[in-house]
Amino acid sequence: MRKNLIKYNGHDSPTIEEEIIIVDEMQEILDDVHAEQSTNDGIDSTATGHGSDMPNDFQGEGDRFARLMRDAEKELYPGYQKFSVLSFIVMLLHIKIISKWSNNSFDMLLKLLSDAFPRGATIPRTYKEAKKVIRDLGLHYEKIHVCTNDCVLFWKEYKFEDKCPSCNTPRYKFQEGKRNRVPHKVLRYFPIKRKLRRFFGSRKIAADMTWHKDKRIEEEGVMRHPADSLAWKEFDQKHESFASDPRNVRLGLASDGFNPFGNMSTSYSVWPVILVPYNLPPWKCMKDPFFMLSLLIPGRRAPGVDIDVFLRPLIDELKELWTIRIDTYDAVTKQNFQLCAALLWTINDLPAYAYLSGWSTKGKLACPNCNEDESHLYLHHGKKTCYMGQSILTSGPPTAEKQSFF
Structure with missing residues (x-):
């Protein structure tokens, strides 16, 4: 199993040190994915009692794993076996996130590496192409368009609507002469x-x-979890x-x-x-x-x-x-x-x-637990509502401490 020399210094960025070795778990991850995919492929959804109601989010797992194995076994360039395409891209993206590189700087690095490597290198040339290599690991999200006034999501029953059914606001920005329409707001799910x-x-x-x-x-009177x-x-x-x-x-x-x-x-x-x-x-x-x-x-x-x-x-x-x-x-x-x-x-x-x-945390009834039983006092000079507890407000004669609150 290959090993990489990367150490975290306890802060945000990694440092390279020869004496600290962390085992690369890429092959172990692929083994787990393969075991999961192989077992699920052998299951008949009708036998579980769900039938057509089973979610289809996991269809095509065999194709995804085949692509992952292809990239995991593919040499970075002919004759070089230390890094595969998949492990090299995962490592580069990991360093990009830790070091907070911009997408443009990452594109420049990939173009430089692809030109510097020997002929036949299979390294992607852009950040977009690099993301396609790891997409089969399940690191994906769904873009859902939103009304600019936050009325509804253009999703499910409103998926094909061009205007908000509530406020009639257009779904897309007006861009004359452009084929790709740009939505006003996008939710990442x-x-x-x-x-x-x-x-x-x-x-x-x-x-x-x-x-x-x-x-x-378990121990009586102790909460650790x-x-x-x-x-x-x-x-x-x-x-x-x-x-x-x-x-x-x-x-x-x-x-x-x-x-x-x-x-x-x-x-x-x-x-x-x-x-x-x-x-x-x-x-x-x-x-x-x-x-x-x-x-x-x-x-x-x-x-x-x-x-x-x-x-x-x-x-x-x-x-x-x-x-x-x-x-x-x-x-x-x-x-x-x-x-x-x-x-x-x-x-x-x-x-x-x-x-x-959905409960207002301002005003007289700010506490959802106390509700109407909450003790509150409006400070006229401070223009705020304060909450000091029933015992402080009602017990005993006025004191200097109480007067300081008021």
Whole structure:
């Protein structure tokens, strides 16, 4: 198995050191993909009871794997066997992301390498061609056009509409003389079913997907993992069939907006929606490699209460994972099972909480738990509502401490 000399220095960028060696797992990844694909090809969907209702997201797996194996076995140029086309492109793209190269600089590098390598080199010449090499690893997303006023998605029943059925706004920008029409706004959606299947298709990750049941140590009054919480336990009591298989995935949803340009004078807000699989042990479930980016919501402003429009593809897929389930290969048991997933929590700050829950977090009734029982006081000089607790406001005679609040 080939080895690469790459080390992370604890920050954002890698350094090259001969004494630190990390094993390249490309062949192991391909072995897992091949095992998953071979098992799923031998399954008759009608035998599972789903028939035509089974999702068709995984059709053509054999062709995808054949292309991956072709690129994994193809020499970078005649007589050179240290890197294959696939491993070389994966390594280059990895360095591009870590080093924050622009697409133009990456195109220039690929053109220079293709000209410098001996004749017969099969290296792609552009970033677009390089992405095509790794697309069969499942790193894809779906572009969904959105109304410029965030009314609806041009998806499913509105897929072929040219105007918004709600506000009658055109779907595309007016560009005279151009064949390719440009939409006003595009939502990037990353399907999660394939990602969940890849978790169980990997021998290392699949063994940890049941950690919360097999290896977690329970101790009264101690919470080391979300499985120790009351919400997790009450959910298992209400849905015993779901809890009967520890491989069923419990998810948390996190979302918030940020300015991707790093210039705060530029008004722009991108909202990623990330899913966290809590089946994993605590030292893994909150790490970057296991975060699942599901939506990338564009816009110059926050989606606000219209965020439910953007969440529709994700909600539809979560409903499918709960009701229909999907055939999934378990690399540990080397058998298929019916995978089910449930969303247990959302993770966000108070403004994002208002968008996701539909509950206003401003004014007198800002707390969704306390509701009308919340103790509040409007500060006339500060022009704000404050929340100091019932005991502070009502207990005992006025004191200097209370007067300082008012």
